[in-house]
């Protein structure tokens with residue numbers, strides 16, 4: 001687990017990070033959000049000792065990070081930076097295989113791992129392995145950066161806006177891939193993003209920063225239900241907050257058994273979110289949806305009234 005206790009970082013007079021305390025248990029996904037310049041990247045770089053903190057303590061598995069050898073520490077921690085940071089004179093394959101080579105893996109193992117990751121990240125080996133970073137689009141370069149960070153199977157991943165330059169489809173694919181990897185391999189992830197929907201979707205723990213300080217932290221749902229102030233509220237999307245909360249709630253948790261009426265025309269898979277259900281209702285001018293399982297068989301229904309009622313119940317219980 002990663003723990004920061006009263007950590008500050010000064011650059012000259014200015015406090016880039018100001019007295020932050022944060023615990024990230026093993027296997028959890030922590031997202032840092034906040035306005036530009038609020039200290040998110042600095043926070044990541046202090047964790048892998050690319051920069052030293054000025055005050056406070058940072059521990060990894062209970063041991064202060066100063067006690068780790070910085071080089072060994074960094075090999076244990078996958079790091080994806082904001083602007084990819086690929087070596088320009090190295091091919092894609094060589095870039096991805098960097099850490100496994102440093103760790104002296106057998107050449108055939110490195111190659112197999114590189115090809116596996118290129119496949120996962122949608123970079124066909126034949127087309128991309130021998131290209132150089134300047135021959136890639138921004139999104140392709142970002143994917144190479146993510147592959148490189150994952151290559152040696154680190155238990156900690158620090159990701160600084162890793163999906164910033166990707167189109168929505170690739171972005172969503174990689175978000176799902178990351179969530180899947182994390183659920184399966186229990187990586188501890190600290191993830192910086194400007195995309196609140198991405199943060200809400202992926203994070204177990206959401207941290208909102210402003211001017212080097214943590215304004216609020218907690219589960220995404222807790223922050224959506226009780227934003228500490230107007231800044232957090234606006235970060236969470238202001239009036240869109242209701243929809244963002246609906247995006248975190250599954251249809252299957254709110255559907256009711258099929259009523260005596262004819263099944264609704266529009267069908268929604270049970271694992272979709274209430275936000276997607278609302279969108280479908282608006283699109284189809286319908287206040288009732290049939291809920292279907294993975295074989296497209298109806299298993300229940302969802303009405304607009306039900307969604308609104310659930311929101312009221314949640315609001316009521318949140319106040320208690």
Ligand SMILES: Nc1ncnc2c1ncn2[C@@H]1O[C@H](COP(=O)(O)OP(=O)(O)OP(=O)(O)O)[C@@H](O)[C@H]1O
Pocket residue numbers: 011015016034035036037038039040041042043082
């Ligand atoms: N090496 C440095 N020397 C001096 N000041 C720095 C240095 N690195 C960062 N800063 C300053 O520290 C503050 C925090 O920077 P940081 O890069 O952590 O912000 P950020 O939250 O990642 O912003 P962005 O969302 O724009 O990436 C900024 O005011 C920045 O100008």
Ligand SMILES: [Mg+2]
Pocket residue numbers: 040041042082160
């Ligand atoms: Mg940054």
